[in-house]
Amino acid sequence: MAELALDEDELDEDKNKKAKAVLTRVQELARTINPGTRQIWSLLTAYANADDAELLLTFLDLITACMARIGGDTDDLGLCQDVNPAGTDPDLDIGNKISVLGPLAKKYQPDLYRALVWLSDPRAHREGAGQAAKRLAIGAGIQMEVTGNTSFKDDEPVLYQWPSSCQSVMSPVYKFLLDQIARRDDNGESLQDVIPLGVCWEGCRRVFVYIRKGRKEFCNNTCRQDHWNHLHPGARKETMKENRKTEKRRAAIQMHGRKPFRHRVKPF
Numbered sequence: 001m002a003e004l005a006l007d008e009d010e011l012d013e014d015k016n017k018k019a020k021a022v023l024t025r026v027q028e029l030a031r032t033i034n035p036g037t038r039q040i041w042s043l044l045t046a047y048a049n050a051d052d053a054e055l056l057l058t059f060l061d062l063i064t065a066c067m068a069r070i071g072g073d074t075d076d077l078g079l080c081q082d083v084n085p086a087g088t089d090p091d092l093d094i095g096n097k098i099s100v101l102g103p104l105a106k107k108y109q110p111d112l113y114r115a116l117v118w119l120s121d122p123r124a125h126r127e128g129a130g131q132a133a134k135r136l137a138i139g140a141g142i143q144m145e146v147t148g149n150t151s152f153k154d155d156e157p158v159l160y161q162w163p164s165s166c167q168s169v170m171s172p173v174y175k176f177l178l179d180q181i182a183r184r185d186d187n188g189e190s191l192q193d194v195i196p197l198g199v200c201w202e203g204c205r206r207v208f209v210y211i212r213k214g215r216k217e218f219c220n221n222t223c224r225q226d227h228w229n230h231l232h233p234g235a236r237k238e239t240m241k242e243n244r245k246t247e248k249r250r251a252a253i254q255m256h257g258r259k260p261f262r263h264r265v266k267p268f
Ligand SMILES: [Zn+2]
Pocket: 200, 203, 204, 205, 206, 218, 219, 220, 223
């Protein structure tokens, strides 16, 4: 799956096959994904950190989940103005638009990464506020279509809502971020609760979702350990020395079938 080509020529060759694979994946996602808040944070960081091989699929995962969150589906992604600039293309099938989505995935990633870095600590990264706000405004511009349920029954929604043609496939993504920021700015929840983001500055520099407050310096234990080893090269040598001693002791026990004999000095 990670080998989906973005190259136009290659797309022509194998276009149908790859388009079908992507379509199936997107439809599957649209059906199964539960766009819970935490899950969307994970999708956001996966896309923001993605390398070339993972870029397109992490992008599709993210835009599909965020579009589903505001009541849209894959047709609504196909109607976004950056995917369908002429607005006249009758083909709304997002699976057939890989040649457009690939470059968009590449284009939008750096801005999102920077916005997440800013959000992870708006005090420390003030310089990112202006640029991030411009992107967030895309999310604020979503118009919703609203219609009343004329054949309402108890187990049905009173209203049906879905987005009008969005400016960008990223609009619902930035709308998600805006809604989380509003929880802090309007409802007074703590920033750490609503924006569970850290950046692994001393390690791999990836953005990550943290589980526990106060442990947000490293994305995982490997980065934490690597950094510690880097700061304490002597301590590492000591540990290795200790390990060698332990190994020697173990070898001796194996050879003699018991702990090495130690002379006991009898008191006079
Ligand atoms: Zn890391």
